[in-house]
Amino acid sequence: MMLPRFRPHTAQGQRWSRAFPLTASVAVALWLGGCAAPGTEFQSTGVDPLPAEYQDFFDKEQPRNPEWMHDNTLEEAQQLVAAGQTREAILKLKGLAAQDIPKAYYELGKIWDQGKGIQADPAKAAAYYEDAVRTPSYILGHASLNLAKLSLEQQGAPYRPVLAYYLLEQAMEEEIGRDEGVVMASLLARGADGVAADPQRALALYRQAANNGNPDAILALANAYAEGGWLDTDKARSREYAERYAEGLRERAGGGDIKAMTELAELYSADGLLAGNDDRRLHWLTQAAQAGDPDAVAKAGREMLDSGRAEQGVTLLTQAAENGDVDAMERLGRILLEGDGLRARPIEARNWLEKAIDEDSVDARVTLGRALLEGDALPAEPQRGIRLLEQAARHDDPLALAMLGQAYLADEVVPTQPVIAARYLERGHELGHPFATEQLGALYLSGRGVATDPARGERLLREAIDQGQSGALRTLGEAYLAEDGPLPYQPREAERLLTQAVEAGDTSAATRLGEAYLTGELSGELSGELSPETTGPNPTQEPGGDAMAVADGASTQRGNSRVDHGRRLLENAAEQGDAYAMVVLGRAYRDGTGVSRDLAQATEWLERAEAAGHPSAAEALMRTQRDRGQAGDIQALIASARQGNVNSMADLGRAYRDGEGVGRNLSEASRWLERAARQGHPGAAAALGRMYLDGEGVARDPAKGAELLQVAVAGGHAGARADLGGMLLTGNGVEADPERGRRLLSEAAEAGNEYAAQTLGEAYLEGNGVSADPAEAERWLTRASDAGSLSARALLGTALVRGDQSLAQDPSRGEQLLTSAADQGHAGAQASLGREYLRGENLERDTRQGADYLLKAARQGHETARLALAKAYLAANGLENANREQALVWLDGVMDGNSQMASQTLHDLLSDEATLAAMPETMNAGG
Known part of the structure; x- marks a missing residue:
């Protein structure tokens, strides 16, 4: 003591x-x-x-x-x-x-x-x-x-x-x-x-210090009275103390104190104590920037951009970037790429992004990687784009992981690898990126790259929805709308989710919901929850944006039918460029589904869909043209063409070419198509180009045909890309340019053109214009087959059955493909399948089936099948050296008779081993 x-x-x-x-x-x-x-x-x-x-x-x-x-x-x-x-x-x-x-x-x-x-x-x-x-x-x-x-x-x-x-x-x-x-x-x-804690004593101490002018105490009291502070919320007192604090800062700022300037800017920020005065925030940031604060320069630049003053923002960000601010380099590169509020400057944008990457900016890798992958703002460099995203992914950047997942699922810039995609998406989901969560949920519904788990897929999509992903609303809504889908059929919940996606600006959701209303999948009157109050524009969307226009189509007067509502949704989606919405509208007007039948409207929508590259538009347009001719509407079409409607000129030219609704007249066809082509109609240029290539109604002129196809390609016509690409690949009628031909075919095939995919596959199979590549051949032929090409199915099936052209033999899959094509009437597939069943080398022998398929092919005029049967007949009668024409006459007689008798006759004929030995080794599957 x-x-x-x-x-x-x-x-x-x-x-x-x-x-x-x-x-x-x-x-x-x-x-x-x-x-x-x-x-x-x-x-x-x-x-x-x-x-x-x-x-x-x-x-x-x-x-x-x-x-x-x-x-x-x-x-x-x-x-x-x-x-x-x-x-x-x-x-x-x-x-x-x-x-x-x-x-x-x-x-x-x-x-x-x-x-x-x-x-x-x-x-x-x-x-x-x-x-x-x-x-x-x-x-x-x-x-x-x-x-x-x-x-x-x-x-x-x-x-x-x-x-x-x-x-x-x-x-x-x-x-x-x-x-x-x-x-x-x-x-x-x-x-x-x-x-x-002793709030009362703390308050007393702070007040005493504040009364003595202590700025820290004044700021502490402003925070204490603010929402979330340790005292009861009192916004008026909080603002009073914040104003006192700002007054002291202004005095210091007036004396050149840069820190005071930046603190003032923070006070006026969106989450600051004096929020709600963007002009003051920008003023103090600008003051700090002018006083030499490098951080303030960049902040002021970003504020300028966010407030719509793009050019001023870019000027300040450029200054910050030149001072070595890496974040400013990335933001500057991004805004110059997007051109939001100013002219896009992609070359300058790339330079800044490359500099940021040199400084090890992960964000810059993601921004440039996406741009090079998508090929919109910059020329596509998909491989470098993938590399940059992978580098960012190694830093656990969630957006990079989500984008890589999407790339490895899309089969566009890299081959589809769902397992790799799923790994990227799992990591992106763990890091909280909603787009990764959305995609992962879709994978678990479909079982791509992961074991099918609908329950987890549903949970993930719900989680992505909670994070604001409109795509997840659409995906889950579509799943609930599928009666045989992975989730229980819930049409009302599907309707609710798709409506929310439309309100969020999802054009594809508008198309799917509109289609469901129009076709009757969702029928009845609009219920209260779908009234204008709930289906109007999303209040978070900026007025005048694309999403606004789509969401506006979701609004309709109470009591209107879902059918009418669906038509409005589809029209808005189509106007936003959704090609499938155009197809749905075209089919609806052609067939009178939910709307009055109107073939002119149908043609207009389907032509737009074809120009936009939708793979099913061409066939739907062909049916519509046929319907118009059958309906006798040709005079109206002629009148419209004469009045100068370029679409009608093109339609009329095709009608004369095909003889649909009017007598076939190739001279008139070429005249109308040429008029339309001169006015820039890509479909007319493509059709006329094919006529010159084939010498159909005009003197054969491959050079002029190729020139017209070039015009059509420049106009975005996917079919013309396929035709011109095939010519350039092998030099058929024009000087060969295999690289450009391959590129055009690839573009057309990627846009869904099955003929282009088949041509590419056949070229890689046979090594025509490109180096033989069995894997590429199989990939493209599979894509064409999946898109509905029976010729591609027959080619691939034959090659797999026989193991042709170094393609790994797979008789089971080959038989499935050939059977599918043959049963849909493809003569080449019937001929190949018949030959394989008869010979029993690659498939289990079945002479009856073989005879039946061969007869079907011969009846369709398949030359190889006809000659094979004729040769078998001659061999069976010991007349190998006899006139083949006589055997063909016999064959025609058999085929013209009773089909059951014909089948039995051929079955008996082809039961003999010697006769079978006379069969040709191969048959043309592409006929």
């Missing part, structure tokens, strides 16, 4: 004397009453007792050393620090510390605390401050405050909130006139380990 100590009557001693009556009386009472531990005079309800190892920090002793004797040395040390000679200052101070001079400990603590000329070391600073507090001196209050701050910061020094509380009490008792009250208020506002 120690007696209270007294201090000499210096200026600071006078402060001690004023505080002494209470402190001394407490200490004397403790001394008289027993041995009370030092520091207990500061203990408060809700605060843990002071740990024993710190009690000597609070001993009330007189200073032992006359520090004034060392003032010169201390001053020299301070001057050395100011001059940047910190090491020399430390040596001097350590000499004094060895003599137990508290001010030396304190100054050493400040050096390590503030990192003056050396690397800051909070732990070492705390140790020196402890020595300064432990040794009685007039620096006690300052050392206590500094040690308390370090004990609360958790920045390298031990975290000791209880000790900090007692130190702050000691600093406050010393009345050092710094921010000890504010630090104590901050501790008590929410409390800490061993220190219970």
Whole structure:
């Protein structure tokens, strides 16, 4: 137990004397009453007792050393620090510390605390401050405050909130006139380990400091009264204190304080205490930028962009980027790519993105990778795009993972690899990217790359929906609409989800919902939940955007039928460029589904769909043209063409060419097609080009045909790409250009043209114009087959059955493909399948089936099948050297008779081994 100590009557001693009556009386009472531990005079309800190892920090002793004797040395040390000679200052101070001079400990603590000329070391600073507090001196209050701050910061020094509380009490008792009250208020506002929150005392301390003009206290009170603060929310008080704080900042900013300028900008930010004044925020950011703050330059640039002042924003971002701001480089590259609010400058954009990538920017890799993958803003470089995204994915960038998943599913720039896609998407989902979650959910519904798990797929899609993914709304809605789909059939829930997707601007959802209404999948009157109040534009969408137009189609007057609503949805989606919506409308007008039959409207929509590259548009248009001719509407078409309607000219030319609705007249066909082609109609140019290639109604002129196909290709006609690509690939009628031919065929095939896919597959199979590549051949022929090409199916099936052209033999799959094509009437497939069943080399022998298929092929005029049967007949009758024409006459007689008798006759004929041996080794599957 120690007696209270007294201090000499210096200026600071006078402060001690004023505080002494209470402190001394407490200490004397403790001394008289027993041995009370030092520091207990500061203990408060809700605060843990002071740990024993710190009690000597609070001993009330007189200073032992006359520090004034060392003032010169201390001053020299301070001057050395100011001059940047910190090491020399430390040596001097350590000499004094060895003599137990508290001010030396304190100054050493400040050096390590503030990192003056050396690397800051909070732990070492705390140790020196402890020595300064432990040794009685007039620096006690300052050392206590500094040690308390370090004990609360958790920045390298031990975290000791209880000790900090007692130190702050000691600093406050010393009345050092710094921010000890504010630090104590901050501790008590929410409390800490061993220190219970005391909001009332914290409020009192903050108010006292605020009244004395302490800016930290003023800001703390503004935050305390704000929503989410530790006091009851009082927006008016919060704003009042925030305005007081801003006033002080403005004074400092007026004197050129850049930090004050940036703080003012933050106050006026969207989540700042004075939110709602973007102009002020931008003003202070601009001021900071002009004053030379590089961070403010970039921030001001971004603010300019966000507020619609694109050119000013780009100017500031360019300045920041030139100053080496990597984030500014990336943002600048992105905005110049997108051209949002200004002219796109893709070359400049790429330069900035490349520079950011050189500085190891992950965001720049993602931005440039996407652009090179999509090939819209920049020329496509898919392989580099993939590489950049993969580099970003290695940094766990969630968007890169989502984009890679999409790329490995799309089969456009890289071969489809669902398993790899699923791995990327799983990681992207784990990192919280909603697009990855959406795609992963779709995979679990379909079982692509993962084991089918509809329940998990549904959960993931719901999660993506909660994160705002309209695509997930559409995918789940479509799944609920499929009666034989992976999820239970829920038409009303499907309708609700698709409607929400439409409101969010999803054009594909508008098409699917419109189709369901129009075709009757969803029937009846619009219910209350689909009223204009709930199907109007999404309030988060900006007026005038594409999504706005689609969502506007979702609105309709209460009581209108779903059919009418569906038509409006489809029309809006089609106007936004959705090719499938055009096809649905075209078919609906052709067939009178949900709308009055109108073949002119049907033709218009289907022509637009064909020009947009939809794979099913051409066949639907052909049927529509046939229907128009059968309906006797040719005169209306002629009148429209004569009035100068270019679409009608093209239609009329095709009608004359095909003899649909009018007598076939190739001269008239070429005349109308040429008029339409001269006016830039790509379909007419393509049709006329084919006529010149085939010499159909015009003198054969491959060069002119190729020239017309070029015009059609320039107009975006996918079929013309396929025709011209095939010519250039092999030099058929034009100078060969295999690389361009392959590229055109690939573009057409990627757009869904099955003929282009078949041509590519056949070229890779036989090595015509390209190096033979069995894998590519199989890929393209499979795509054409899946798109409905019977010729591709027959070619691929024959090659797989026989293992032709180095293609791995797969008789089972080949038989399935041939059977599918043959049963749909493809003569070449019938001939090949018949031959294989008869010979029994690659497929199990079945002479009856073989004879039947061969007869079907021969009846369709398949030349190889006819000759094979004729040769078999001659061999069976020992007439191998007889006139083949006589055998063909016999064959025609058999085929013209009873089909059952014909089948039996051929079956009997082909049962003989010698006859079978006379069959040709191969038959043309493509006939």
